[in-house]
Amino acid sequence: MKIDGLMHSSVPRNHFASDNNSPAHPAVIEAIISANKGHALGYGDDYYTQRACEKIRQIFGKKCEPFFLFTGTGANVLSISALTRPYNAVICAESAHLNTAECGALEKFAGVKLYTIPTETGKITTADIEKFLIYNHNQHHSQPKVVSLTQATDFGLCYSLDEVRLICDYAHSRQLYVHMDGARLYNACAALEVPLREMTVEAGLDSLSLGGTKNGLLGAEAVLFFREELAGEFKYIRKQGMQLASKMRFLAVQMEALLTDDLWLTNARHANHMAALLRDKLAEIPNLKLTREVQTNMIYCIIPPESIDIIRQSYLFYVFDEIRSEVRLVTSYDTTEEDVLGLAREAKRAMADSGQE
Amino acid sequence: MKIDGLMHSSVPRNHFASDNNSPAHPAVIEAIISANKGHALGYGDDYYTQRACEKIRQIFGKKCEPFFLFTGTGANVLSISALTRPYNAVICAESAHLNTAECGALEKFAGVKLYTIPTETGKITTADIEKFLIYNHNQHHSQPKVVSLTQATDFGLCYSLDEVRLICDYAHSRQLYVHMDGARLYNACAALEVPLREMTVEAGLDSLSLGGTKNGLLGAEAVLFFREELAGEFKYIRKQGMQLASKMRFLAVQMEALLTDDLWLTNARHANHMAALLRDKLAEIPNLKLTREVQTNMIYCIIPPESIDIIRQSYLFYVFDEIRSEVRLVTSYDTTEEDVLGLAREAKRAMADSGQE
Amino acid sequence: MKIDGLMHSSVPRNHFASDNNSPAHPAVIEAIISANKGHALGYGDDYYTQRACEKIRQIFGKKCEPFFLFTGTGANVLSISALTRPYNAVICAESAHLNTAECGALEKFAGVKLYTIPTETGKITTADIEKFLIYNHNQHHSQPKVVSLTQATDFGLCYSLDEVRLICDYAHSRQLYVHMDGARLYNACAALEVPLREMTVEAGLDSLSLGGTKNGLLGAEAVLFFREELAGEFKYIRKQGMQLASKMRFLAVQMEALLTDDLWLTNARHANHMAALLRDKLAEIPNLKLTREVQTNMIYCIIPPESIDIIRQSYLFYVFDEIRSEVRLVTSYDTTEEDVLGLAREAKRAMADSGQE
């Protein structure tokens, strides 16, 4: 994806480039300030981290083992490392962030191979998974071991609760683990109105990359294991994986703030609503073609290159597919109605101009 | 190192366990708040990151290529990865953090071997390095490629400017790069009254892990390359190494704050002074034996186990060598005279009690 | 691929399962015996290895740097390791042995990602390659660095000399190296009547996995670099890659024997001729459908499962695609006309039987 000829100026402005372009939510800053007092033991042996772990267990259940770390890539790569040996393979959608946008981190660190499935939606099925089981027990082939689901997918679409359950049941019956990349899990749960616990541990997941940074944090993610035996040695993987924070409390309190008073839900719901509003406004523009269903906070549509250039003078966003001129618009917890209406107005104007040519 | 039977309570208290137990400096929190406005492109393509890079170049010179990341382990491992191929070896002191406290991260990620040198001080010499050059060109042995210096060392001691220069000259004449682990570079430069630039790029270093978290940041480190060609592809290494922050601005402004108005120097100088004061106070205690010279913010001394238990009821610190009962006391930018005098008082009392037995 | 219910008996019999099922050519055994005299320095510093390297340079040119090793997987993985850093990607056909049948060895050892291209033939084009260049300079994506061609492909088809040249020119103009997996290079050169040197170094290749075991050796492969600077540190990669033979002479003389008096050509030509004969005989069988062009020593055809079971009572071979019931038949340097006619006869009989059902 590409943003050309655009350098961020010093004047703050809202983007539709990514939900990680947004600032931290004020409650998150407050949480950091309130934890910024006196000394605390490093590396997680502190009061704040314990408190945040308690909060996570309240939400995801007592058997959940949480670990805080810095990046979504770190969460994906290290949690899958815990589930695999290098001769294993991970089955995922071709569009999965794991495959497309982590610079080969999983291959490098875990040593595993990715078996990828082309999809329109980012969602895979048990039939997709089954095709790779032919490799089982054959020494020439990386052995399938983990199914990784992205919820919501990189196209903003959601697995239903039943779909997640079905895949977990299927996978477990084939001796496969199920990992979820939940960088935007909040948006999916908000959209489907399903509680976090139901969508994850109760649906049968073995491990979860729990997002944060894309939903209002300064920068914090978590890995959750839902089977104690998988978590046993993860602390070494996290340290060897360079993701162990010395001042852990500052990661912990961010996540705690997000999970307090349903801030995660308020934030995600708002982003989803703004996306729905934007979709509705864009749908009214002649010739602008929406290319994918909008379920969460992402909109994909085709806008001619010359119109893109015009709109981008006011609003940043990425071109997803240059050949089709398909762009991706992402809303965030802090996207305003004014932003949405402004973008729609610009798009309408740009398309009209270009239509007249 | 071990802290037994101690769980951090909710009451904030100052430790002598590590400089990473301290909170963030208020100026750092302010910098974060001031950058927490509006959207900014992710992954470093933003105004704040550019500004912070400029600040670093003002201090370390125009040819310096800075990269922000999360942890000191990440900075060490990834910067050395950029200088090596897996069949290379890194020459360092046996006591180097790289060797002792990073859970094998360098071996895992860079694939290299460590050639380590036992020392009393943490400082290595050209004669130490030379011993490993016998392996050059022999296919059975990992090929020496990088010398890694820790400044200040893990025992709190400093290479003089001349020593750094000498090692750099020697190394370069043998086709070796020189990396510096500068987790506590600030303390060394404050102690020696040498500017950062002189101690690093001008002394001949090829790359630097520039600390931050141990000197008042919330959590941010940097890798600096002093030759453009070494930096060329580091962005991929950082991403594949899971250390690329999406909200990069919040790492950048921390480091900028530390380098503004010599905050780094004020902080490091204070920590060093507190250590000197503590050393002087401890030196007055009969039977308490200081084991190493105190040049920066670390004090090593022998305290009998039963006295350790008593002192720890008030102040946290680590036992470095259980067999000798040698403890490590670390001061920080926020250590107060009261903390120092209080610890010295407790130590005196505890030693007296134990002396009477 | 699968062979069911068949265990090799002690009675030797010729297979169509793979050219690596064949024994060593008598000239190869003789070469080993003639080198099995007295002591020789280990690891390649011996007379025999020097002589074999000379032979290779006679054939592939003076600038060629040859290294002997044990397996084709080793040759592929290690030669590509020499051309890449872990954040790089290798572009190859989806069907490439590198991707399908090496248990993730390249990902594990080189740390790189594979960008794969679905093809019917195993042959890729410059247009295929170009699609991945969109990732250039984008830190989120593994950076394309090597194009790997398989000659002959895993479907037995050949790149023409012009096609190889074109890809090399294109790749070099895009700062990509070209590697060739030449496990069956001999069969391709025999089929196209192109000398080895013309098809490799003169066509522009940067490195070559030169096969041997599939064309009559006991077990020996080689990696050739055609640019000195690429070969410079390969000896360390080979050792660290566990492919350095102590008794190197016994690998070297095998390869020398194959390259002496055009044994490679005689062997490959014979295998190709036997495949052509088999193709002609199978083409006469009603209902037996040849699925791919036969250019070298591999035949793909569809045979109903029940007929497969019958034929396999006499001749071993693999089912390539169980769903289509497509089988792969491979001829070897020692396949006899009697073998071919026998298999064709069995196939005809089995198909007739099954046709009558």
Place this chain on the structure above:
Amino acid sequence: MKIDGLMHSSVPRNHFASDNNSPAHPAVIEAIISANKGHALGYGDDYYTQRACEKIRQIFGKKCEPFFLFTGTGANVLSISALTRPYNAVICAESAHLNTAECGALEKFAGVKLYTIPTETGKITTADIEKFLIYNHNQHHSQPKVVSLTQATDFGLCYSLDEVRLICDYAHSRQLYVHMDGARLYNACAALEVPLREMTVEAGLDSLSLGGTKNGLLGAEAVLFFREELAGEFKYIRKQGMQLASKMRFLAVQMEALLTDDLWLTNARHANHMAALLRDKLAEIPNLKLTREVQTNMIYCIIPPESIDIIRQSYLFYVFDEIRSEVRLVTSYDTTEEDVLGLAREAKRAMADSGQE
């Protein structure tokens, strides 16, 4: 170790450089020839490999799981990979081949760290091992998991049967596995007159790198696991580790030949006897100082540099320690009394000449 200015000529001559400089034993060549008939399935699914596995199980016990591969480095690295995760550490003598002469292969492939122990003899003790257990459960340190013993050690010395048993018992009580590098296990068992089974599986080992190439094979090694659960997934590790032979039968029959009619014992005993004879002869030379006990087929002694140059005009060997001018002399299964007496004579003459100066 270094051999200067010596290039092997085409005239075969016996060395004292290494037991891997010797040719293959005639019985091994015969075994290969007898297996070189007709086709055999690749990758180990053949009659010869089954037969060789049976032979190994006869000797090492029914529960033993054998795997053939190419090199001792491969056997060490891959067998230890099966016992570890990358955050583990392997405890071994500093002099272990694993540490000194495998170009960092273990660190690269298994990702683990080596905790090494300086010794005079190459033999480690339970007290040595215990020192590293302080790292247990501490996330900053690679976690001890495997003890690797070299039998005979790289100085030619042997662990007694009781010593091996003691270490195995100790290790198991601390949740550590025990691996043995048995590149010269045959020489140790011959010297101690202990059967192979007693020294390995019955003493409590978990896995063994079983040598071959140094005791008369053309080139073949094996990995043996003595607990079924450890072997379960080793076939994938071997393939991903590039050590899976397609024509496996030719590795298998070599090992089978060595284990038939006690050829291993005859060979090793002979090499040991030649070493004892050489030791006795050298001991008679004034000023020539034997530096280590001779238990198997290696002799270490100090010879002045100028004498080394003279002797090397007739016999090849390595200088082990250039500073002390300590050389290593290795006898082999094919070393003759004439070789030994000739070398002793040359040494005597050279030392006398040099003594007269």
